[in-house]
Amino acid sequence: MDKASLTRYIKETVLAAGFDACGIAPVAPLTAETRRLKQWLAAGYQADMSYMERYTDKRENPALLLNNAQSVVVMLLNYKPPAMQPPDAPKIASYAYVRNYHHVIHHTLKNICATVVKEYPDVRLRGFVDTGPVLEKAWAVRAGLGWIGKNTLLVSPVFGSYTFIAELLVAVALDYDTSVAGSRCGSCRRCLDACPGGALDAYRLDANRCISYHNKRKGDNGVDIRPWCFGCDCCQRVCPWNAATPAHRHDGWTIPEIVGFTADDWLGLDEEAFNRIFAQSVLRETGFVKLQSNWNVCSGKQP
Numbered sequence: 083m084d085k086a087s088l089t090r091y092i093k094e095t096v097l098a099a100g101f102d103a104c105g106i107a108p109v110a111p112l113t114a115e116t117r118r119l120k121q122w123l124a125a126g127y128q129a130d131m132s133y134m135e136r137y138t139d140k141r142e143n144p145a146l147l148l149n150n151a152q153s154v155v156v157m158l159l160n161y162k163p164p165a166m167q168p169p170d171a172p173k174i175a176s177y178a179y180v181r182n183y184h185h186v187i188h189h190t191l192k193n194i195c196a197t198v199v200k201e202y203p204d205v206r207l208r209g210f211v212d213t214g215p216v217l218e219k220a221w222a223v224r225a226g227l228g229w230i231g232k233n234t235l236l237v238s239p240v241f242g243s244y245t246f247i248a249e250l251l252v253a254v255a256l257d258y259d260t261s262v263a264g265s266r267c268g269s270c271r272r273c274l275d276a277c278p279g280g281a282l283d284a285y286r287l288d289a290n291r292c293i294s295y296h297n298k299r300k301g302d303n304g305v306d307i308r309p310w311c312f313g314c315d316c317c318q319r320v321c322p323w324n325a326a327t328p329a330h331r332h333d334g335w336t337i338p339e340i341v342g343f344t345a346d347d348w349l350g351l352d353e354e355a356f357n358r359i360f361a362q363s364v365l366r367e368t369g370f371v372k373l374q375s376n377w378n379v380c381s382g383k384q385p
């Protein structure tokens with residue numbers, strides 16, 4: 083098998099499938115990254131996201147997820163919205179403007195794997211998006227796609243931080259990209275200063291204080307979520323690396339009501355309409371009851 087040809091074929095297939103960037107890193111234990119994860123967990127910054135505490139062995143060593151894994155193909159999908167909500171509408175984070183990325187990317191990864199295996203039947207691959215025990219941002223850095231900013235998100239020099247990250251483990255050696263050394267945040271601290279919950283220290287997130295964590299959890303968590311009804315973009319909106327990045331280029335991906343609904347439209351929504359309109363949205367996972375409570379809080383109808 084010609085390594086250069088296979089590498090080129092995988093990258094071309096990934097980009098043809100709609101991803102915006104692709105880099106490849108060799109599999110190696112993420113020793114330092116896993117040590118930092120354990121310190122973060124020991125401090126309790128994961129709040130009740132107990133799934134973060136599981137499978138640290140697999141997070142450190144992806145060879146435990148695919149026998150003889152040798153390469154990690156990392157893909158970025160830009161989701162920066164081409165249009166924004168009306169200013170008076172209860173605020174929705176940008177990643178929720180589009181159809182559920184788990185479903186969209188999962189389907190795309192299956193197609194990519196099938197295309198590669200059809201051309202190279204001996205190649206074994208396994209795809210991940212968000213749900214698997216993979217330290218995706220660390221792999222994106224190693225694959226040369228960006229650095230981890232002080233807001234703890236991957237920052238791409240081309241697409242900023244409004245990107246979904248997906249990975250393919252591949253059980254064969256490929257040609258590798260050069261990892262990004264260090265952070266390009268410099269002396270900037272805009273995201274730290276803009277965080278309404280005070281959840282950020284440089285390169286560290288405390289989920290206990292993060293609005294984006296709390297406005298998706300059941301019940302009243304005693305955290306002021308206003309003005310964010312779902313998620314929170316504050317630490318991304320202020321980032322200078324997001325200022326001039328392009329909007330996503332996928333027709334039909336945006337859910338029209340997200341950018342079309344006024345504050346009155348949201349307040350008049352009933353559960354049946356919500357479930358129908360947002361059937362393919364991540365909002366549906368949080369559910370009508372929680373979101374109705376959130377938009378009542380954000381509109382001042384509920385303390």
Ligand code: SF4
Pocket residue numbers: 276277278279280281282287291292293294295313314315316317318
């Ligand atoms: S999502 Fe919002 S609350 Fe959470 S860290 Fe970013 S700015 Fe802070």
Ligand code: SF4
Pocket residue numbers: 231232233234237266267268270271272273274317320321322323
């Ligand atoms: S706002 Fe500034 S400090 Fe924060 S991630 Fe962007 S460049 Fe880095």
